[in-house]
Amino acid sequence: MARTITMLQAINEALDQEMARDSSVIVMGEDVVGGSGAEGEMDAWGGPLGVTKGLYAKYGDRLLDTPITESAFIGAAVGAAASGLRPVAELMFSDFVGVCFDQIYNQAAKFRYMFGGRAETPVVVRTMYGAGLRAAAQHSQSPYSIFTHVPGLKCVMPVTPYDAKGLLIQAIRDNDPVIFFEHKGLYETEGEVPEQSYSIPFGEANVVREGNDVSIISLGLMVHRSLEAAETLAGEGIQCEVVDLRTTSPLDEDTVLESAENTGRVVVVDEAPPRCSIATDISALVAQHAFDALEAPITLVTAPHTPVPFAGVLEDQYMPDAARIAAAVRRVAGYAQ
Amino acid sequence: MALTKDDLLKAYRLMRTIREFEERVHVEFAAGEIEGFVHLYAGEEACAVGVMLHLTKADRIASTHRGHGHCIAKGVDVPAMMAEIYGRATGSCRGKGGSMHIADLDAGMMGANGIVGGGPPLICGAALAAKVQGTRDVGVAFIGDGASNQGTTFESMNLATVWNLPAIFVAENNGYAEATAADYAIGAGSLADRAEGFGMPAATVDGHDFFAVHEAAGEAIRRARSGDGPSFIECQVNRYYGHYEGDAQTYRPPGEAEAARANHDCLDKFAGRVTASAGIEREELDDIDRAVAALIDGAVSSAKADPAPAAAEYLTDVYVDY
Ligand SMILES: Cc1ncc(C[n+]2csc(CCOP(=O)(O)OP(=O)(O)O)c2C)c(N)n1
Ligand SMILES: [Mg+2]
Numbered sequence: 001m002a003r004t005i006t007m008l009q010a011i012n013e014a015l016d017q018e019m020a021r022d023s024s025v026i027v028m029g030e031d032v033v034g035g036s037g038a039e040g041e042m043d044a045w046g047g048p049l050g051v052t053k054g055l056y057a058k059y060g061d062r063l064l065d066t067p068i069t070e071s072a073f074i075g076a077a078v079g080a081a082a083s084g085l086r087p088v089a090e091l092m093f094s095d096f097v098g099v100c101f102d103q104i105y106n107q108a109a110k111f112r113y114m115f116g117g118r119a120e121t122p123v124v125v126r127t128m129y130g131a132g133l134r135a136a137a138q139h140s141q142s143p144y145s146i147f148t149h150v151p152g153l154k155c156v157m158p159v160t161p162y163d164a165k166g167l168l169i170q171a172i173r174d175n176d177p178v179i180f181f182e183h184k185g186l187y188e189t190e191g192e193v194p195e196q197s198y199s200i201p202f203g204e205a206n207v208v209r210e211g212n213d214v215s216i217i218s219l220g221l222m223v224h225r226s227l228e229a230a231e232t233l234a235g236e237g238i239q240c241e242v243v244d245l246r247t248t249s250p251l252d253e254d255t256v257l258e259s260a261e262n263t264g265r266v267v268v269v270d271e272a273p274p275r276c277s278i279a280t281d282i283s284a285l286v287a288q289h290a291f292d293a294l295e296a297p298i299t300l301v302t303a304p305h306t307p308v309p310f311a312g313v314l315e316d317q318y319m320p321d322a323a324r325i326a327a328a329v330r331r332v333a334g335y336a337q
Numbered sequence: 338m339a340l341t342k343d344d345l346l347k348a349y350r351l352m353r354t355i356r357e358f359e360e361r362v363h364v365e366f367a368a369g370e371i372e373g374f375v376h377l378y379a380g381e382e383a384c385a386v387g388v389m390l391h392l393t394k395a396d397r398i399a400s401t402h403r404g405h406g407h408c409i410a411k412g413v414d415v416p417a418m419m420a421e422i423y424g425r426a427t428g429s430c431r432g433k434g435g436s437m438h439i440a441d442l443d444a445g446m447m448g449a450n451g452i453v454g455g456g457p458p459l460i461c462g463a464a465l466a467a468k469v470q471g472t473r474d475v476g477v478a479f480i481g482d483g484a485s486n487q488g489t490t491f492e493s494m495n496l497a498t499v500w501n502l503p504a505i506f507v508a509e510n511n512g513y514a515e516a517t518a519a520d521y522a523i524g525a526g527s528l529a530d531r532a533e534g535f536g537m538p539a540a541t542v543d544g545h546d547f548f549a550v551h552e553a554a555g556e557a558i559r560r561a562r563s564g565d566g567p568s569f570i571e572c573q574v575n576r577y578y579g580h581y582e583g584d585a586q587t588y589r590p591p592g593e594a595e596a597a598r599a600n601h602d603c604l605d606k607f608a609g610r611v612t613a614s615a616g617i618e619r620e621e622l623d624d625i626d627r628a629v630a631a632l633i634d635g636a637v638s639s640a641k642a643d644p645a646p647a648a649a650e651y652l653t654d655v656y657v658d659y
Contacts, residue, residue: 030515035588037521038513044588045516067486067522068453068514096452099489134373134424136435138451306655310435311424312372314651 002194008187010161011051011126014168015088017197019059022086025172027052028064028073029090029126036065048092049187051126070096074125075103078177081123082111086172094127094181095141108177109152120175124168129157130183130221130271131308131319140308140315142220142272145281147179148248154202155249157181159223161191163246166200173199183221203250207259211239214329215259217282218269219245222320226269229325238333248278253285260286264295265332269325274302296335301328340390340551345611348390348547350625352382352604354415355406357633359578362405362422362436365637366582371422375436378406380545380577380594383603384509385410387550387572388477391558397445397463398477399456402437403509403576404449407479413441419636425643432646433654453514454487456480457506461493464502464561475503475561483514485528491535494567498536503561505554506532506569509544511576516588532569544572545601548610575601 005013019025032052034045046053056063066073070091077089091097097104104125111119131140148155154176158164164182171178208223209230218226223244230240241259245251260266266286270279283298301320309315340348359379365371378385381403389410392398400407408418413429421428422436429439440448447463450456456478463476484490485508497504508528512519525531529539538560542549550572557568575597579586586594611617 031517034516037518038588039590041587065517068483069486071488136437304652306652309433309651311432311646313645313648317651
């Protein structure tokens, strides 16, 4: 039976159901329990936002609080995955990958290929990303393109509670290393989620709104803003098709290309800076394989090529919003050769 | 280094300024006036001030996410700090950094830091620069008990020994990294033992006691300035507020912070000692308290009134030249 829950609850439920189903699933990270060694309450945090709260009571030692030592514990999760466990490691903010990237991109990502197909590394790294919380330059980035760039990693960014649960269950069961990006602005998003366990396959984009005039290809929080823009534009007679990529690796090229061929006009919306990004990747894909269908230049709506600023007036401009997306779509819709 | 009466009054004024600043930010944050992540240093003032009283402007420090106290003690302009926390154009970083990134390189303050363990490598660099340039300046890396477990910290301590750098590592052990107890996360008998393993002398002091910190820091900084290499100091201390503003702190036993305030407050300790034996009158400290309260009031009201950054500023200062 489906009920309405938040994305935070959906992620918690996915972890809970997978831990119940498979004793090789363990969870580790800084304060994923919270209170270890302290005299007060145990499970005091359940992660900085309470995503893992309550799991300790059920699974005890299968949740491990770590010292602040990302290189060692993310690496330990990778090593444990290559040794028979299915660890879900929490890298609190994706910005912190700077201190542990080697274990992800030289170790986890390459084992299978480098070892001649003889290794499986079913590790999941859950990590928060995204701007909008006035968290400034080192706690607000959307670095998914850096991971997507690395052969051997799978990259997932759920947009709804339904997808969060199904994609996380898939991530845990998946036999490759998966980076699971959770936007900090989406945890409280509500949606219908079945109680029973289910998984959503990777590499299947979601057409979240159909339309024939302009395709908006997007991911993460930006899908919500794209839908907002699409709603406004519908009132003006511009029908947008909004595609949520759901996973950037593997990438559902077919759905993107079908949409581009259907509308001939493509806007890509990405919260990250524009260079070497998902936005440029999608645009290259469309230019290469749907060139004949294009009736307007592919247009990118992204953050600028800057770090994320702190002050509200600055950060609000940094992030693409519905108004900027709508303006780009109007330009593209009205473009005539 | 013998402390003159002026030194003592300065130390008191700095500790009081930090306390007042933090108490005020706590109130303003709760009132919804401040956005973002804020970590308060109240309770730990003697650590910053005990070290910083030995430093010149040219000496460099690297701070942490809990950086306000280090900034104030190192001489960063207080109204500019407050304005930064409010995200104003007049802030230390023109509103681009916020609480977690206050910096003032001209004051030798290389930044608070959003990355735990971000500072120690930078301080190796500052110390290396001083050594190469033959300045006799030193670098001080402040770290928490949590940061003491980070690989960057270990690597930096080793490098400082290998290169015989004028670097000092000051660990402020407030018992917790977020909600995790230091005892759980530090897999060694003591931080000092661990530092000695990296080949440097290490001291453990009561971080509520300005005089203890000041003495240990004096020795470490003297060594560094004379070319004898790095040192480590653990300051055992308490934080009065949560990990961040908004932390419910249920991992702490009830009354822990209150008991620390009542029994180990660095300002009380300091005031008791200097009025008893250093020829300082309570009245002189009260005067400082009043002046500091006025400074912080002024900083808050000007921060509230100051302009936000100009909208176009979000695109500036990515590079020096591009
Ligand atoms: C690399 C990295 N990992 C994790 C965090 C999240 N985080 C911020 S502060 C903190 C605890 C730091 O503890 P400690 O070093 O003892 O400093 P304290 O907060 O007690 O002053 C953690 C885990 C971070 N900012 N950077
Ligand atoms: Mg600490």
